[in-house]
Amino acid sequence: MENSESLFSYGTLQHLEVQLSTFGRILVGERDTLPQYSQTTSGPHLNVEFTGRLSDFVEGTRFEVTTAELEAADIYEATADYKRIEVQLNSGKRAWVYLNNE
Numbered sequence: 001m002e003n004s005e006s007l008f009s010y011g012t013l014q015h016l017e018v019q020l021s022t023f024g025r026i027l028v029g030e031r032d033t034l035p036q037y038s039q040t041t042s043g044p045h046l047n048v049e050f051t052g053r054l055s056d057f058v059e060g061t062r063f064e065v066t067t068a069e070l071e072a073a074d075i076y077e078a079t080a081d082y083k084r085i086e087v088q089l090n091s092g093k094r095a096w097v098y099l100n101n102e
Contacts, residue, residue: 003067006095008034008087010060011046013073022069022076029063033090034097047082047100062095070096 009029012018019027037048038056048058065073074084082098089095 004064005067005070006093007063007065007070007073008032008060008089008095008097009063010034010039010048010058010097013063013076014061018076022072023065027063027065029061030091032060032062032093032095034058034060034087035090037087045100048097049099057090062089062091062093073098 007013013022013027014029016026019025034048035057036050036052036054037058038051038053039058040047040049077084077098081101083101084096084098086094087097
């Protein structure tokens with residue numbers, strides 16, 4: 001995939017209907033985990049926060065997306081006041097993930 005980016009999702013971006021409405025296609029992904037984070041909720045939304053504890057991790061899916069699709073994900077996640085940061089997953093691969101701005 002040209003201009004490929006990795007995007008880790010632990011929430012709604014894993015849902016097929018959200019992928020179709022956001023990207024216009026079903027994404028191909030691999031299960032992975034985000035180490036040293038724990039899953040929380042922020043109002044009705046899932047969130048993750050860094051704990052630094054080796055025993056903590058968040059399960060999700062790492063998707064390969066284009067740069068344009070990553071920008072579409074930014075628009076989708078902006079409605080929930082998330083920010084995007086780059087992390088290293090347990091697979092050793094780097095990926096973007098969305099965290100709450102608070």
